[in-house]
Amino acid sequence: MTRNFWSVAFAVAWRVVHNVFTTPALFVPGLLFPLFFFTAFAGGLSRVSSIPGFDFPPGYTAFQFVFVLLQSAAFGGVFTGFGVARDFEYGFARRLMLAAPNRRGLIAGYAIAAIVRWSVTATILTVVALAAGMNIGGGGVDLFALYLLAVLVNITATLWATGVALRIRTMQAGPVMQMPVFLILFFAPVYVPLALLEGWLHAVASVNPTTAFLEAGRGLIAGEPTHVAVAFGAALALGAAFMLWAFRGLKSAERAL
Amino acid sequence: MSVLAAQVGQIAQRSVVRTLRQPASAIPPFIFPTALLAVTSAGLTSATRLPGFPSDSFLAFFLAFPFIQGALFATMNAGTDLARDIQTGFLNRLALTPMRGAALIIGHLAGVVTMGFLQACFYLVVGLVAGVTIASGPLGVVVILILATLIAFAFGALGAFFALQTGSGEAVQGLFPLLFVGLFLSSMNLPRELIETDWFRIVATLNPISYLIEAIRSLIIYGWNPQALVLGFGCALLIAALSITASVWAMRRRLTRT
Numbered sequence: 001m002t003r004n005f006w007s008v009a010f011a012v013a014w015r016v017v018h019n020v021f022t023t024p025a026l027f028v029p030g031l032l033f034p035l036f037f038f039t040a041f042a043g044g045l046s047r048v049s050s051i052p053g054f055d056f057p058p059g060y061t062a063f064q065f066v067f068v069l070l071q072s073a074a075f076g077g078v079f080t081g082f083g084v085a086r087d088f089e090y091g092f093a094r095r096l097m098l099a100a101p102n103r104r105g106l107i108a109g110y111a112i113a114a115i116v117r118w119s120v121t122a123t124i125l126t127v128v129a130l131a132a133g134m135n136i137g138g139g140g141v142d143l144f145a146l147y148l149l150a151v152l153v154n155i156t157a158t159l160w161a162t163g164v165a166l167r168i169r170t171m172q173a174g175p176v177m178q179m180p181v182f183l184i185l186f187f188a189p190v191y192v193p194l195a196l197l198e199g200w201l202h203a204v205a206s207v208n209p210t211t212a213f214l215e216a217g218r219g220l221i222a223g224e225p226t227h228v229a230v231a232f233g234a235a236l237a238l239g240a241a242f243m244l245w246a247f248r249g250l251k252s253a254e255r256a257l
Numbered sequence: 258m259s260v261l262a263a264q265v266g267q268i269a270q271r272s273v274v275r276t277l278r279q280p281a282s283a284i285p286p287f288i289f290p291t292a293l294l295a296v297t298s299a300g301l302t303s304a305t306r307l308p309g310f311p312s313d314s315f316l317a318f319f320l321a322f323p324f325i326q327g328a329l330f331a332t333m334n335a336g337t338d339l340a341r342d343i344q345t346g347f348l349n350r351l352a353l354t355p356m357r358g359a360a361l362i363i364g365h366l367a368g369v370v371t372m373g374f375l376q377a378c379f380y381l382v383v384g385l386v387a388g389v390t391i392a393s394g395p396l397g398v399v400v401i402l403i404l405a406t407l408i409a410f411a412f413g414a415l416g417a418f419f420a421l422q423t424g425s426g427e428a429v430q431g432l433f434p435l436l437f438v439g440l441f442l443s444s445m446n447l448p449r450e451l452i453e454t455d456w457f458r459i460v461a462t463l464n465p466i467s468y469l470i471e472a473i474r475s476l477i478i479y480g481w482n483p484q485a486l487v488l489g490f491g492c493a494l495l496i497a498a499l500s501i502t503a504s505v506w507a508m509r510r511r512l513t514r515t
Contacts, residue, residue: 033437040441043457047447051303175285186296192303201299 004102012096012109016083017116030079031121034072035128038064042132045191053196058135058222065129066146066217067190070210072125073154074181076118080110081161081177088169088253097257107162107246114158115151122150137223145228146220149213152235157181159242166249169256184210209234261360268356268364275338276368286330286376290323291383297322297446304447311448312478320384321473322445324405325466327376329436331409335369336416336429343424348511358508362501366413373409377402389477397476400486407493408469412436414500421507443467465492 020026042064049060056063087093100106136143161177168176188210189197197205205211216231277283298316305315312318342348351361381391381398391397419429442460444452444467452458461467472489475482 036438036441039457040446043454044441044446044452044461045301045304047307047451047453048301048304051306053303183292183296186293186300189300190296191300196303197300198302199299201296201302 005105005108008100008102008105009108009112012106013112013116016080016110016113019083020113020117021120026079026083027117030072030076030117031124033075034068034121034125037071038068038125038129041068041191042129048191051192051196054192056193056218056222058137061129061132061134062136062221063218065125065134066221067185067214069122069125069146069150070153070213070217071185072121073118073150074157074185075178076121077114077154077157077159078161078177078181080114080117080158081165082171082174083113084110084162084165085169085171085173085177088165089171093169093253094257097253103250103254104247107159107243107250110162111155111158114154118150118154122147136221138220138225139223142220142223142225145225146217149217149220149231149235152232152239153213156235156239156242159239159246163242163245163249166246166253169253184208188214190214209238260355261357264356264360265364265367268361269367272338272365272368273371276334276372283372286327286334286372287379289330290326290376290380293326294319294323294380294383301446307447307451309448309451314389314478316384316387317389317478318474319445320380320389320477321470323380323383324377324401324473325408325440325445325470327380328373328405328408328412329433329440330376331369331373332412332416332436333430333433334372334416335366335413336420336432337426338368339365339417339420340424340426340429343420343511344426352512358512359505362414362417362504362508365417366410369413369416370406370410373413374402374406376409377405380405384477391477392480393476397481401473401476404469404472404489404493407490407497411493411497411500414497414504418500418504418507421504421511424511439464439466443470445470465496468492 042061045064046060048054049056049063084093087096096106097103138146160181164173164177167173187201187204188208189205194202194205194211194215212227212231212234215226216228219226220228294316298319301319302315304310305313305318310318339348342351348361381401385391391401393400416429416432419432420426423429442457443464444461449458449461449467452461468485468488469492472485475485475489479485
């Protein structure tokens with residue numbers, strides 16, 4: 001049973017990774033968008049760090065790097081969900097489901113592929129950020145925790161998008177996968193710390209789990225960990241909830257076979 | 258001339274109806290720029306405390322952004338629709354009729370212009386409802402609508418050129434990241450004089466999109482600023498002229514090929 005699960009997972013993961021890295025139209029947007037955001041935010045908005053009350057010792061580049069890293073992780077998962085929807089639209093997923101001895105392995109395979117895909121994006125993004133002069137205050141353990149948190153966000157987003165794709169089973173599901181992730185990412189302290197947000201956005205950001213991810217990530221890169229347990233707890237809870245969501249989506253897809 | 262007008266009218270009618278009948282392409286230009294307007298203006302409210310920031314409302318400052326992002330959607334929609342006409346053979350069938358190339362391009366852009374105008378009205382209403390006061394008054398509102406529609410036309414023509422050149426909807430879609438870069442590397446988030454990073458400020462100064470944004474922004478937050486308006490209208494007209502010329506050339510080549 002376990003062997004069936006992993007053989008399906010690795011086969012699906014290999015296929016998705018191969019497709020993504022041999023098709024520039026699939027890989028390039030997922031790589032370019034985080035770089036655009038990083039350039040625009042870290043480069044164009046660096047003066048924002050002069051706002052009274054803005055206190056982040058490593059500087060605005062590191063402040064924005066954490067957001068873009070987590071954003072790339074989340075959108076890496078969403079882009080993988082697009083691939084699941086595409087597989088259904090072209091009929092490949094139907095054949096895959098008939099052939100797989102353990103269908104839960106399909107979801108695991110897409111999640112593994114999402115991590116591999118995002119790892120490349122994260123590596124390039126990190127190199128660009130370091131080349132742009134990003135300061136890092138945290139040590140090795142802090143940085144490991146930061147990237148681990150991003151991996152959890154990546155898996156959570158993959159499970160969300162895969163669950164949508166398994167239910168709707170068409171590329172038209174794209175906005176349904178993308179829009180909630182976009183909103184939950186931006187209804188958070190993206191440009192300034194939570195304390196400097198005002199009005200309705202402050203109220204929304206205060207209860208948004210993305211805020212915990214960002215605050216923990218920024219604390220880790222600064223070497224002053226804060227809210228780390230809350231962030232990991234929220235990421236694991238969301239991951240578990242969306243795993244259930246994806247498995248139920250699989251049941252829905254099985255009924256449609 | 259009347260023949261040309263009739264041909265433009267027929268293609269324009271088809272373009273407008275087709276655009277309005279496709280919710281998947283008609284709705285995002287309203288939703289996405291408005292969502293970005295909401296989150297960015299709320300997230301950067303504290304930027305108004307920066308010394309030299311030209312407005313005490315970041316929403317008013319940032320309201321110019323959706324007009325330009327909406328125009329980028331116009332590029333995609335115009336290009337994708339025309340590419341679909343090429344891929345489905347509709348353009349080849351039209352080539353067998355007396356329809357002129359110029360009529361096809363101008364008529365095709367009618368849908369884009371209609372959408373551009375509706376989008377501009379929508380963004381203005383959103384801004385006014387959210388409490389923005391247009392410093393240039395009612396006449397300024399009219400000028401904003403004219404400029405926004407012109408910008409949508411200019412970018413739509415650019416999309417049409419890429420569609421005619423490549424004949425592929427996917428290739429046109431691939432243009433979106435490039436245009437998005439152009440938008441992000443502009444003065445959309447901060448006035449150029451407040452951009453701290455030197456290379457970014459230079460790129461933003463060379464980027465025509467900065468002047469399109471600043472022209473609309475000037476009408477919203479300053480009132481009447483002739484320099485900003487001349488630069489904004491000048492850039493929009495230049496992009497429109499170049500794009501239309503390139504589209505007509507690409508249309509001739511494509512019709513010759515078929």
